[in-house]
Amino acid sequence: MVTKLYPTLDGKVAVLTGAARGIGKAVADALIENNCKVVIGDILEKEGQEVVDAYNEKAGSKVAAFIRTDVTKYSDNIALFKLAETEFGGVDIALMNAGIATGADSMFTPLDGNLELILKKEMAQIIYHLSYNTDATDDRIIDINTTAVIKGTKVALLHMAKRGGGSIVLMASMAGLYCAPNLSSYNASKHAVVGYTRSFQLMPSICNVRVNALCPFWIDTELAAHIRNSDYEKASHAKVISRSRYATMECLVEGFMTLTTDESRNTQTLKVLPDGLEIEPSSVAPDSFSGNADRETLAEFFPAAVAAGKRALAEALARYEQQQ
Numbered sequence: 001m002v003t004k005l006y007p008t009l010d011g012k013v014a015v016l017t018g019a020a021r022g023i024g025k026a027v028a029d030a031l032i033e034n035n036c037k038v039v040i041g042d043i044l045e046k047e048g049q050e051v052v053d054a055y056n057e058k059a060g061s062k063v064a065a066f067i068r069t070d071v072t073k074y075s076d077n078i079a080l081f082k083l084a085e086t087e088f089g090g091v092d093i094a095l096m097n098a099g100i101a102t103g104a105d106s107m108f109t110p111l112d113g114n115l116e117l118i119l120k121k122e123m124a125q126i127i128y129h130l131s132y133n134t135d136a137t138d139d140r141i142i143d144i145n146t147t148a149v150i151k152g153t154k155v156a157l158l159h160m161a162k163r164g165g166g167s168i169v170l171m172a173s174m175a176g177l178y179c180a181p182n183l184s185s186y187n188a189s190k191h192a193v194v195g196y197t198r199s200f201q202l203m204p205s206i207c208n209v210r211v212n213a214l215c216p217f218w219i220d221t222e223l224a225a226h227i228r229n230s231d232y233e234k235a236s237h238a239k240v241i242s243r244s245r246y247a248t249m250e251c252l253v254e255g256f257m258t259l260t261t262d263e264s265r266n267t268q269t270l271k272v273l274p275d276g277l278e279i280e281p282s283s284v285a286p287d288s289f290s291g292n293a294d295r296e297t298l299a300e301f302f303p304a305a306v307a308a309g310k311r312a313l314a315e316a317l318a319r320y321e322q323q324q
């Protein structure tokens with residue numbers, strides 16, 4: 001892949017989750033080409049280590065580091081961002097990308113948690129290393145795709161606030177904006193990421209951190225292949241997916257770079273489509289939300305909320321330093 005160069009990225013430090021392969025790795029490749037330092041957290045230890053070894057060997061110096069990270073755990077997220085700080089002095093850029101499609105189509109999966117029934121072979125390959133309880137199918141996709149994004153973002157905010165600012169990109173999906181009927185839990189997990197992204201209106205004023213999301217259509221990775229090949233999908237959705245045009249990895253990387261380098265962008269949801277990049281506008285509030293009295297209240301609310309945010313951040317940073 002030919003990488004476009006973005007001069008403002010030179011020397012920046014980036015943390016990426018789920019970048020041992022697929023979309024995350026493609027973004028990491030582009031960041032390395034742009035002279036960034038890269039720190040990768042993933043559950044795939046061998047693959048992740050190989051990726052950073054290759055970067056370091058090519059550069060002839062330490063430009064990348066890997067640590068086994070299960071994004072669902074605060075302790076792992078903290079260790080990941082701390083590693084970026086000890087190795088490269090701080091964090092400027094983050095991509096919260098780790099995600100799964102296992103359990104996407106959950107409307108009629110068993111309620112009794114019978115793993116024999118729930119875990120088809122290909123699912124087992126992906127999740128065998130994770131400890132599972134009987135509610136696993138429904139819990140895990142939300143844990144990884146949604147809750148872990150919130151946890152990682154909270155840790156990223158603290159590190160970037162210390163640094164004086166930064167850019168966080170969250171990995172949503174077109175499934176965060178539109179719904180294929182047989183990806184119900186995946187749709188829910190990604191709609192939540194879109195809502196979370198749109199909640200960061202005040203963050204540039206609080207600590208100079210911008211948060212945006214990418215919403216890719218199909219991109220040919222192992223995750224897409226997993227959905228394409230799963231038994232249920234073979235009967236229906238697989239046909240649709242295999243006949244669809246895919247978005248390209250080049251377009252996705254350009255989308256990431258745009259959100260990261262363009263300082264005017266915040267709370268944006270950027271679609272990565274077969275025909276290119278396109279901003280998905282936020283929904284417009286109904287007329288009944290506004291009115292003169294509300295506008296005045298809102299005018300008072302924003303500065304007050306920024307001041308409260310700054311106080312809460314200072315307390316969170318003090319707590320964070322104490323805990324470590």
Ligand SMILES: NC(=O)c1ccc[n+]([C@@H]2O[C@H](COP(=O)([O-])OP(=O)(O)OC[C@H]3O[C@@H](n4cnc5c(N)ncnc54)[C@H](O)[C@@H]3O)[C@@H](O)[C@H]2O)c1
Nearest residue numbers: 018022023042043070071097098099173216218219221223
């Ligand atoms: N490929 C697509 O068509 C597509 C479309 C829209 C959105 N996405 C999103 O893009 C992201 C990357 O997906 P991909 O297509 O590259 O798939 P992928 O399966 O190739 O990569 C996902 C990565 O996440 C890692 N991961 C999974 N669970 C983890 C955990 N608990 N902790 C740490 N790492 C974990 C995996 O080991 C893997 O390296 C996902 O969030 C996915 O939902 C993909």
